[in-house]
Amino acid sequence: MNFNHLEENALIIAIDVQGLTKFFGRVVAVDHVNFSVQRGEIVGLLGPNGAGKTTTLRILTTVLRPTEGTAKVNGYDVLKESRGVRESIGVLPEDAGLYDRLTPRETLRYYARLSGMKNVDIENKIDELLDMFELKDREKDRVSAFSKGMRQKLALARALIHDPPILFLDEPTAGLDVISARAIRQFITKSTEKGKTVLLSTHNMVEAQQLCGRIVMINKGRIVAEGTIGELETLTKERGLEDVFVHLIRAE
Amino acid sequence: MVKKFLSYEIIAIIKKEILDASRDRRTIFAMIVLPMIIIPVFTVLPLYLVSPTTNPSTVRILNEDTNSYGKNLADLLVKTEGLTVSSATPSEGLNLTKDVESGKYDIGVHIPRTFSTQIGSNLTAIVYIVYDQTNMRSSTGAGLVMATVANYSQSIAAIRLTAKNVTSSDINPVQVAPLTIKAVNPAQQMASIILPMMIVIYGFSGGMYFAIDITAGEKERKTLEALLTMPPTRSQIVAGKYLALVLMTVLSTSLAIIGVIIGINFETELLGAGTFTLTTQTLAVIAITMLLSSMSAGALEMFVAIFARSYKEAQNYVSPLMLVFILPIYLVSFAPASIYALLIPVVNFVIILQHAILGTLTTTELLMGLASGVVYIVIFLLLAIKAFKNEKVIFRGT
Numbered sequence: 237m238n239f240n241h242l243e244e245n246a247l248i249i250a251i252d253v254q255g256l257t258k259f260f261g262r263v264v265a266v267d268h269v270n271f272s273v274q275r276g277e278i279v280g281l282l283g284p285n286g287a288g289k290t291t292t293l294r295i296l297t298t299v300l301r302p303t304e305g306t307a308k309v310n311g312y313d314v315l316k317e318s319r320g321v322r323e324s325i326g327v328l329p330e331d332a333g334l335y336d337r338l339t340p341r342e343t344l345r346y347y348a349r350l351s352g353m354k355n356v357d358i359e360n361k362i363d364e365l366l367d368m369f370e371l372k373d374r375e376k377d378r379v380s381a382f383s384k385g386m387r388q389k390l391a392l393a394r395a396l397i398h399d400p401p402i403l404f405l406d407e408p409t410a411g412l413d414v415i416s417a418r419a420i421r422q423f424i425t426k427s428t429e430k431g432k433t434v435l436l437s438t439h440n441m442v443e444a445q446q447l448c449g450r451i452v453m454i455n456k457g458r459i460v461a462e463g464t465i466g467e468l469e470t471l472t473k474e475r476g477l478e479d480v481f482v483h484l485i486r487a488e
Numbered sequence: 489m490v491k492k493f494l495s496y497e498i499i500a501i502i503k504k505e506i507l508d509a510s511r512d513r514r515t516i517f518a519m520i521v522l523p524m525i526i527i528p529v530f531t532v533l534p535l536y537l538v539s540p541t542t543n544p545s546t547v548r549i550l551n552e553d554t555n556s557y558g559k560n561l562a563d564l565l566v567k568t569e570g571l572t573v574s575s576a577t578p579s580e581g582l583n584l585t586k587d588v589e590s591g592k593y594d595i596g597v598h599i600p601r602t603f604s605t606q607i608g609s610n611l612t613a614i615v616y617i618v619y620d621q622t623n624m625r626s627s628t629g630a631g632l633v634m635a636t637v638a639n640y641s642q643s644i645a646a647i648r649l650t651a652k653n654v655t656s657s658d659i660n661p662v663q664v665a666p667l668t669i670k671a672v673n674p675a676q677q678m679a680s681i682i683l684p685m686m687i688v689i690y691g692f693s694g695g696m697y698f699a700i701d702i703t704a705g706e707k708e709r710k711t712l713e714a715l716l717t718m719p720p721t722r723s724q725i726v727a728g729k730y731l732a733l734v735l736m737t738v739l740s741t742s743l744a745i746i747g748v749i750i751g752i753n754f755e756t757e758l759l760g761a762g763t764f765t766l767t768t769q770t771l772a773v774i775a776i777t778m779l780l781s782s783m784s785a786g787a788l789e790m791f792v793a794i795f796a797r798s799y800k801e802a803q804n805y806v807s808p809l810m811l812v813f814i815l816p817i818y819l820v821s822f823a824p825a826s827i828y829a830l831l832i833p834v835v836n837f838v839i840i841l842q843h844a845i846l847g848t849l850t851t852t853e854l855l856m857g858l859a860s861g862v863v864y865i866v867i868f869l870l871l872a873i874k875a876f877k878n879e880k881v882i883f884r885g886t
Contacts, residue, residue: 297717300879319719327717331710337511338504349500350718378511394714404717 250275250402250433251296255305258291258457265291267457268305273450275401278424278434280448282441282477284485288457289437290330293404296435297327310402323351326395330406332387336380340371340390343379344397351398365393368423385416392420402433409443421447441478451477453484460484497720501728502735509698509736518697519736523690523744545594545629547573548587555604561615561640565597568636571629584618594626595619595633607644672846682748684841685817687774688834690744691781692789692813695737696806699789702729704802707794712882722877730790730869737782745778766845773844773854780861781837785813787868794875797884830857833864 251273258266266288273279281289294300296307298318306313312320334343341362348358366372369389374382379390388408395403405424409417424434424447438444444451451468453461461468461484465477472483509515551562566573574593584596596618606613615637619630649659672680706712715725749766766774789806796802816835820842830836836857843849875881 294713299713299716300883319721322717322719325717327714329710329713329717331713333709333711333714335504335508335711336709337508342504342507346500346504347718349503350497350715350720352496352719391714 248274249308250277250310251279251435252308253292253296253305254307256292256295256302256307257304258288258295258300259303264457266295266302269454269457269459271452271459271462273433273435275433276428276431277450278428278436278448280444280451281435281437281454282439282444282451282481283454285439287454289454290406291457292454293327293406293435293437296321297325297404298322323398324400324402326398326400326403328388328391328395328403328405328408330410332391334379334382334387334390334394337378339376339378340366340382340393341375343390344393347394348397353398361397361399365396369393369419385412388412388416388420392423401431402435403427404435404437406437407439408436409438409440417443441476441481445477453481455485460487495724497724498728498731501720501725502732505698505702505729505732506736509701509732512697512701515697515701515736519694519740520743523694523740523747525747543625544570544572545625545632547571547595547597547629547633548584548593549573549575549597549599550584551575551599552601553599553603554601555608557604557607557613557644558599561599561603561637564636564640565633568632570632571595584616588618588620588626591623594623594629597633610648676845679749680842680845683745683774683845684838686744686748687741687778687841688781688813688817688837689810690741691737691778692785692810694740694744695733695782695786696789698733698736699786700793700796700799700802700806702733703790703793704796705799707796707882708798716882723873726790726869726873726876730786730872733786733790734779734783737786738779741778741782745774770844770847773849774841776858777837777840777844777861780858780865781834784833784861784865784868787865787872791868791872791875794872795881795884827853827856831860833860836860 249272251271253269253271256266256269257264269288269292271279281292283289291300295302295314296309298314298321301315306315308314309321310324312318312324314321335346338346344362344365345358348361353361363372366375369392371386371389371393374386379387382390392405392408395405403424408420408424412420421443424436427434434447436444436448445465448465450464451462452459453468461471463471465480468477468480468484469475472480474480474483509519547565549562549565551558553559562573562575565571566575584593584598587593588596596616598616598618600614600616603613603615617630617633617637619633620626646656649655706715716722720728788809792805792809793802796805813834816832817838819832820829820835820838830839830853840849840854840857843853
């Protein structure tokens with residue numbers, strides 16, 4: 237990955253969000269949100285339904301345009317340098333969004349080509365990912381025949397095909413069985429060992445407690461608290477992330 | 489320049505969309521099976537079934553006249569092409585109406601006992617023909633029987649007139665001598681009506697399912713969001729999808745056109761009206777017009793379908809647009825010919841195609857029609873790109 241474009245603080249900060257605001261008509265979905273994520277960190281974006289998590293992720297992944305404020309991902313501005321952002325990220329949206337009529341290999345090959353990977357590298361990378369997510373023996377089957385767990389693994393493999401430094405994961409284990417969820421959590425942990433940055437949106441407090449070094453708590457489009465789990469426990473005088481969450485949301 | 493425009497992202501999208509569509513039964517049926525099999529079969533089959541050459545009508549003749557006039561008419565009917573005649577004698581006690589009603593014969597012909605006597609007395613003799621107007625083969629056969637009887641009647645009239653010293657100029661004081669500037673055979677005439685209609689309609693309907701699948705279908709399956717997070721720009725995504733759509737539509741329309749040409753030639757041959765062939769120049773004009781027609785229909789379909797949240801909703805939006813394509817075709821037939829008609833979308837393509845097939849297309853018409861076609865394509869495509877960039881459209885209802 238080329239870091240030549242980066243300003244000095246972007247060498248440390250992977251995601252930098254300043255005053256980010258998004259209106260849908262008169263409804264404010266994200267309201268002057270500020271936070272940052274350092275390189276190699278796993279940060280959890282937590283909040284109840286409709287809090288603005290998915291909208292925030294969609295802005296950071298350049299799918300939506302912010303109404304106000306700025307956001308930089310890997311040093312690229314989401315509005316002015318959106319292509320640079322998209323080249324730096326791997327995204328697992330809330331819905332896996334896979335093409336049912338393609339096989340896993342065809343799926344990964346498509347996204348690899350869209351990412352501009354060279355043909356010689358594509359098949360090796362696909363083999364590596366299919367092995368990693370235990371999908372090799374199903375590589376000739378169409379995705380329509382896949383279980384939810386397999387689909388989620390394939391969607392994650394898709395996010396990783398071009399080896400991006402930053403991952404945005406929206407509810408990565410929602411609806412998965414224990415084994416599949418565990419495999420995905422293990423993978424997320426391993427990713428940060430390889431220097432990847434992860435912004436994780438989840439409802440699963442156990443998962444967030446297990447994976448995230450830091451938590452950004454969001455409600456009604458605004459950040460209500462931010463810090464390590466220990467810091468949030470001290471702030472709320474509660475034990476465990478679930479109680480911290482309930483405390484902060486009720487306090488709103 | 490082409491290589492620069494066709495970036496690796498656009499090529500990847502084209503390949504994927506075509507691969508994906510090739511596995512969708514609905515798309516394959518609409519784009520390949522329908523034009524290749526169903527269109528030619530439905531164009532040819534009805535006529536094949538009623539054609540006198542391939543399927544002659546059966547005639548039962550009851551000749552009660554024992555003299556020569558009745559026998560001569562019966563002989564002429566036996567010799568008439570397209571009829572299979574069987575004769576019956578009065579002793580068989582036949583009921584022709586019943587025979588036709590039951591479908592045993594297509595036509596019944598009754599020559600009464602007094603037939604020769606009345607002709608011989610310079611009176612009008614009657615021949616009774618029983619047929620079923622609701623049955624195509626019976627009606628076609630009855631037409632052939634009536635034509636033979638009319639010819640026979642004329643030959644007797646000629647004899648009567650000669651006997652009275654009346655010449656043919658006495659009864660035909662004025663005659664028409666037609667002189668056509670451009671000779672067009674019936675097959676060519678038929679092609680000039682059917683082909684433009686098929687090219688324009690198929691350019692629209694052939695790609696309709698594909699256009700919906702790659703826009704609203706992608707939204708419904710929730711695959712669009714993942715695609716939007718990939719490096720290609722929205723314009724590149726639209727370009728890739730659009731080019732895949734145009735390629736598939738041109739393929740589909742070409743298959744339909746080949747099917748229709750075979751159908752028209754087969755039909756007109758059955759009717760004894762000859763066949764038609766297209767010159768290289770006409771074929772080139774048809775190919776260019778077909779491409780532009782598919783391009784404008786595709787861009788319009790993509791623009792409209794992207795507003796829908798689901799495949800079904802998109803069908804509700806796109807299907808009525810078909811009328812927009814069909815209506816101008818009728819306008820061309822009824823409205824007075826004007827050079828400005830070439831500025832109207834769809835009408836421009838229909839006029840170019842009609843005139844090219846009839847061999848009357850001028851360079852001005854061709855250039856004007858194609859130029860206006862390109863302008864509409866650009867407008868529709870820009871609208872589609874704008875819609876694709878509009879998050880209110882892309883995330884409508886989510």
